[in-house]
Amino acid sequence: MSTINFANREINFKIVYYGPGLSGKTTNLKWIYSKIPEGRKGEMVSLATEDERTLFFDFLPLDLGEVKGFKTRFHLYTVPGQVFYNASRKLILRGVDGIVFVADSAPNRLRANAESMRNMRENLAEYGLKVDDVPVVLQVNKRDLPDALPVEMVQAVVDPEGRFPVFEAVATEGKGVFETLKEVSRRVLARVGST
Amino acid sequence: MVEPSLVLYGALYQRAMDVLQETLQETGARYALFVDRKGFVLAHKEALWAPKPPPLDSLATLVAGNAAATQALAKLLGEARFQEVVHQGERMGLYVDEAGEFALLVLVFDENAPLGKVKLHGKRAAETLARLAEEALANPPKLNLDTQYREEAKALLDELLGN
Numbered sequence: 001m002s003t004i005n006f007a008n009r010e011i012n013f014k015i016v017y018y019g020p021g022l023s024g025k026t027t028n029l030k031w032i033y034s035k036i037p038e039g040r041k042g043e044m045v046s047l048a049t050e051d052e053r054t055l056f057f058d059f060l061p062l063d064l065g066e067v068k069g070f071k072t073r074f075h076l077y078t079v080p081g082q083v084f085y086n087a088s089r090k091l092i093l094r095g096v097d098g099i100v101f102v103a104d105s106a107p108n109r110l111r112a113n114a115e116s117m118r119n120m121r122e123n124l125a126e127y128g129l130k131v132d133d134v135p136v137v138l139q140v141n142k143r144d145l146p147d148a149l150p151v152e153m154v155q156a157v158v159d160p161e162g163r164f165p166v167f168e169a170v171a172t173e174g175k176g177v178f179e180t181l182k183e184v185s186r187r188v189l190a191r192v193g194s195t
Numbered sequence: 196m197v198e199p200s201l202v203l204y205g206a207l208y209q210r211a212m213d214v215l216q217e218t219l220q221e222t223g224a225r226y227a228l229f230v231d232r233k234g235f236v237l238a239h240k241e242a243l244w245a246p247k248p249p250p251l252d253s254l255a256t257l258v259a260g261n262a263a264a265t266q267a268l269a270k271l272l273g274e275a276r277f278q279e280v281v282h283q284g285e286r287m288g289l290y291v292d293e294a295g296e297f298a299l300l301v302l303v304f305d306e307n308a309p310l311g312k313v314k315l316h317g318k319r320a321a322e323t324l325a326r327l328a329e330e331a332l333a334n335p336p337k338l339n340l341d342t343q344y345r346e347e348a349k350a351l352l353d354e355l356l357g358n
Contacts, residue, residue, distance in 0.1 A: 002200060003200060003201070003202075003231055003233060003235035003237075004200065004202045004262075005203075005235070005237060005238075006202065006203065006204045006208060006235065006336070007203070007212075007238065012235045014233060014234075014235075029320075038356070040355060041252050042250055042252050042253065043250045043252075045253050045256065045257065047260075047279075055206070056264075057260065059252075059253065059256050059257075061252045061253075062355075064348060064351045064352060064355060065351040065354075065355070067344055067347045067348045067351060068342075068343065070344075070345050071353070072348055075234070075252065075256070084358065087264075087267055091263040091264065091267070092260070093230070093259060094232060094233055094259075095211070095232070095233030095234075106212065130264060178356040178357055181356060182352055182353075182356045182357075185352050185356075186349055186352060188353075189345050189348045189349060190345060192340050192344060192345060192348075193223050
């Protein structure tokens with residue numbers, strides 16, 4: 001599903017950060033933006049409300065470099081997590097190549113995690129996709145919370161069959177952010193030429 | 196149905212570039228872009244006299260998002276679609292038209308380009324590009340990216356994001 005621009009010798013992939021409101025999706029992108037050297041990243045676009053909640057999406061293009069004459073690029077997006085922005089979430093999933101599901105470790109967000117995963121499945125289905133059709137990586141964020149739930153408990157709710165690779169993270173400190181991005185990127189690349 | 200990848204290659208790409216070039220000349224617009232609805236640039240042209248364009252990735256992404264939102268608005272109002280979108284500021288304007296089911300034509304113009312001309316020639320160009328997109332979808336090129344591509348890309352990932 002990648003987009004190829006033969007004239008510019010570019011292969012573009014779309015990776016979407018999905019998850020409930022305030023789970024840390026935008027924080028992941030901000031960390032990535034702050035650490036990637038100039039020249040390897042484009043402008044970060046954030047469409048947010050005044051209190052910095054994502055309204056439509058965040059967007060960050062990354063240049064991996066040139067492989068076999070093709071510039072390989074990842075376009076990272078976040079979706080708004082709040083329940084009532086589902087129309088935006090659905091639009092952003094169009095043409096997705098890989099997904100990072102950012103789950104919240106707080107006990108009172110367990111239900112929101114489950115609801116967001118259910119919502120993601122529904123929205124993918126609108127594009128004729130199942131979760132097995134797209135590489136998905138689960139990031140269990142906010143591991144620094146004093147009352148953080150065990151990872152297994154979060155996983156049991158959003159991915160009871162244990163199909164997705166799991167990464168623990170503290171996105172505010174950058175812990176687990178690159179590891180998660182790397183894994184989803186690797187999985188996306190592994191599908192090039194095989195689909 | 197899973198959305199197919201729209202890939203322009205060889206003669207098709209050249210024809211798309213010719214359409215964009217012609218449209219720039221006819222309308223006096225600064226930049227012309229052919230983008231897919233996922234938000235990626237498929238082809239773009241700029242007028243010789245035009246200053247450096249804004250980041251095209253951001254432009255294409257925002258236009259695609261906007262077009263999708265516009266389509267959802269149309270449905271809310273009982274319309275199948277709003278085919279074109281025009282934004283006009285004091286100095287700059289943006290014209291977006293559907294180029295078939297999977298792509299969009301974007302024209303960025305300034306106060307020297309009459310809106311009527313932009314709309315007239317923009318619509319014609321969008322129709323031609325829609326046909327090109329159909330052809331491209333009917334005959335997708337073989338990419339032939341093999342294991343070597345994947346391995347080299349993974350090595351670059353390690354370099355960028357750490358081992």
